[in-house]
Amino acid sequence: VTAPKEKARPTLRIGDLAEQSGVPIATIKYYIREGLLPPPPMKTGRTMAYYDEDYLEQLRVVRRLREEHFLPVRVIKTILEERGAAPLDAHARALVLSAGPGFLARVQAERAPAPPAADPNLTPDERTLLEDLGLLGGDADEDAELLGAMAAMEQAGLGRDRFPLEGLGHYVELLGELARRELRHFAQHAEGLDSATVETLAARAFALTAPLVAIIHKKLVLRTLRAELARKETP
Amino acid sequence: VTAPKEKARPTLRIGDLAEQSGVPIATIKYYIREGLLPPPPMKTGRTMAYYDEDYLEQLRVVRRLREEHFLPVRVIKTILEERGAAPLDAHARALVLSAGPGFLARVQAERAPAPPAADPNLTPDERTLLEDLGLLGGDADEDAELLGAMAAMEQAGLGRDRFPLEGLGHYVELLGELARRELRHFAQHAEGLDSATVETLAARAFALTAPLVAIIHKKLVLRTLRAELARKETP
Numbered sequence: 427v428t429a430p431k432e433k434a435r436p437t438l439r440i441g442d443l444a445e446q447s448g449v450p451i452a453t454i455k456y457y458i459r460e461g462l463l464p465p466p467p468m469k470t471g472r473t474m475a476y477y478d479e480d481y482l483e484q485l486r487v488v489r490r491l492r493e494e495h496f497l498p499v500r501v502i503k504t505i506l507e508e509r510g511a512a513p514l515d516a517h518a519r520a521l522v523l524s525a526g527p528g529f530l531a532r533v534q535a536e537r538a539p540a541p542p543a544a545d546p547n548l549t550p551d552e553r554t555l556l557e558d559l560g561l562l563g564g565d566a567d568e569d570a571e572l573l574g575a576m577a578a579m580e581q582a583g584l585g586r587d588r589f590p591l592e593g594l595g596h597y598v599e600l601l602g603e604l605a606r607r608e609l610r611h612f613a614q615h616a617e618g619l620d621s622a623t624v625e626t627l628a629a630r631a632f633a634l635t636a637p638l639v640a641i642i643h644k645k646l647v648l649r650t651l652r653a654e655l656a657r658k659e660t661p
Numbered sequence: 662v663t664a665p666k667e668k669a670r671p672t673l674r675i676g677d678l679a680e681q682s683g684v685p686i687a688t689i690k691y692y693i694r695e696g697l698l699p700p701p702p703m704k705t706g707r708t709m710a711y712y713d714e715d716y717l718e719q720l721r722v723v724r725r726l727r728e729e730h731f732l733p734v735r736v737i738k739t740i741l742e743e744r745g746a747a748p749l750d751a752h753a754r755a756l757v758l759s760a761g762p763g764f765l766a767r768v769q770a771e772r773a774p775a776p777p778a779a780d781p782n783l784t785p786d787e788r789t790l791l792e793d794l795g796l797l798g799g800d801a802d803e804d805a806e807l808l809g810a811m812a813a814m815e816q817a818g819l820g821r822d823r824f825p826l827e828g829l830g831h832y833v834e835l836l837g838e839l840a841r842r843e844l845r846h847f848a849q850h851a852e853g854l855d856s857a858t859v860e861t862l863a864a865r866a867f868a869l870t871a872p873l874v875a876i877i878h879k880k881l882v883l884r885t886l887r888a889e890l891a892r893k894e895t896p
Contacts, residue, residue, distance in 0.1 A: 431677045449767075457707050460734075460868075461887070474744065478832040488747075495834055498695055498696070498697075499695065500736065500738075501780075502735070511879070519800070519889070522886065522889050523890065525892050526889065527703070527890065528881070529886070530886065530887070533883070555693045559875065560881075560884060561880065562835065563682060564884070565883075568876075568879075568880050568883070570855075571876050572873075572876055572880070573878070575871075575872050575873045575876050577842050578869055579866075579869045579870075582869055583862060583863045583865065584862065584865060584866055584869065588850045588851065588862070589846075589850060589866070590850070593843075593846050594877070595715045596839060596842045596843075596846070597839065597873075597874065598877070598879045598881070599763075599812065600678070600835045600836070600838055600842075601835070601837045601839070601874070601877050601881050601885075602881045602885070603835055604831060604832065604836070604878065604881075605878065605881040605882040605885045606885055607831045607835075608828075608831075608882060609882070609885050609886065609889070611824075611828050611831070612824075615823045615825070616823065617822060625820060627819065627823070630813075630817045630818065630819060631819055631824075632812055632879070632882065634810070634814045634817055635814075636878065636879060637810050638810045638811075638814070638832070639814075639832065639874065639875065639878050640871050640872075640874060640875050641803075641806050641807055641810055641837070642796065642805075642807070642829070642832045642833070642836050643839065643840065643871065644683070644871060645796065645803050645807070645865070646795075646833065646836050646837045646839075646840040647843060647844070647867065648768070648800075649799070649837075649840070650837070650840045650841050650844055651757065651761055651764070651844065652765070653767070654757050654761065655752070655757065655761050655762065
């Protein structure tokens with residue numbers, strides 16, 4: 427959960443937040459207790475606190491994810507945390523700053539041309555959800571790739587009636603955590619290499635861990651299913 | 662969260678649960694929504710449901726953990742899941758038992774022939790680690806696929822000096838959790854379909870979520886890196 431920026435002086439009371447967002451005061455307090463929202467940026471007494479416009483915007487995102495898309499608190503929390511998480515120590519950070527831009531440029535240059543834009547017929551609400559999840563609205567090629575995969579699912583009879591988009595919240599939560607750990611892990615073990623070598627290795631790792639993730643994911647789906655079936659025999 | 666045993670006929674209404682446990686109805690509903698308690702074992706209408714004594718006992722456990730030990734919902738959930746790790750409710754379980762074996766047979770039949778066995782030069786210790794992680798030692802084709810991916814990494818200069826196998830523990834932890842959620846999510850949304858249709862849809866979902874996982878994973882790696890680089894500019 428990112429702390430609100432400090433530009434605007436906080437002038438909103440919790441009652442104003444409730445009125446402008448349509449979220450009851452008790453629910454706002456619950457969100458703060460559960461860590462979905464940070465504590466008030468400005469407290470002037472035991473029961474007096476002021477909030478700013480950024481806070482209101484965050485509250486609206488939480489509300490959408492929770493009340494329109496019914497995502498569980500835990501999932502929303504992780505998604506929000508990801509927006510502003512600080513996963514790296516100083517050494518890893520230095521490595522990322524020196525080799526990161528070159529790596530990104532290289533990945534973008536090496537990437538296959540974007541597939542023709544497929545259309546999974548998203549409603550405006552669904553598009554907003556994907557943007558809130560951070561899956562749409564950034565790089566055009568990456569957007570096209572995701573929309574293509576979703577259109578393929580729809581064509582195979584796996585439409586959003588059977589597979590609602592909220593399910594993607596789980597992917598963002600768990601694969602996002604995996605991505606952070608990979609970055610940390612890579613940085614730890616690349617210590618002592620020069621920046622050009624790091625760039626090359628990172629680009630190769632990026633290409634080669636994709637199949638590894640796919641293989642392990644498939645394997646674990648099958649393993650989970652087998653475990654569930656085996657349970658039958660040992661009641 | 663384990664499903665209550667079915668010995669005793671469910672005769673308790675949610676109001677009875679609330680009265681006997683001292684937990685308000687709204688809170689019980691919240692626990693069910695958050696997955697701390699399974700859905701009612703017996704539903705007789707849209708708003709009529711019955712619970713049994715086991716359910717009451719589980720509710721008392723949740724209450725103790727939450728109100729006496731102040732554990733967060735997320736932690737309680739993990740504790741309960743680890744106890745009996747029965748991730749599926751009765752309906753989902755029935756679905757898995759009826760369509761699961763056919764699905765497995767189908768996935769195995771449709772699968773590409775195993776690649777020629779590549780050798781990532783595993784030491785006996787490393788092999789044992791992969792077996793402990795549940796990644797090796799089961800199906801021969803799946804083993805060959807994983808070993809092939811690892812050999813490719815080694816050939817690209819990403820050997821185990823730079824990328825120790827322990828790192829795969831993260832994949833098993835997070836992708837394993839993802840697999841369990843996918844199974845649950847699929848079962849929930851496949852309600853009301855006959856077993857042959859479930860089998861077909863499951864096989865398609867299995868094939869189509871693999872690219873989806875790969876796309877989202879790649880996207881989140883890039884997003885994590887971009888977020889880290891952007892941090893530089895806004896200290």
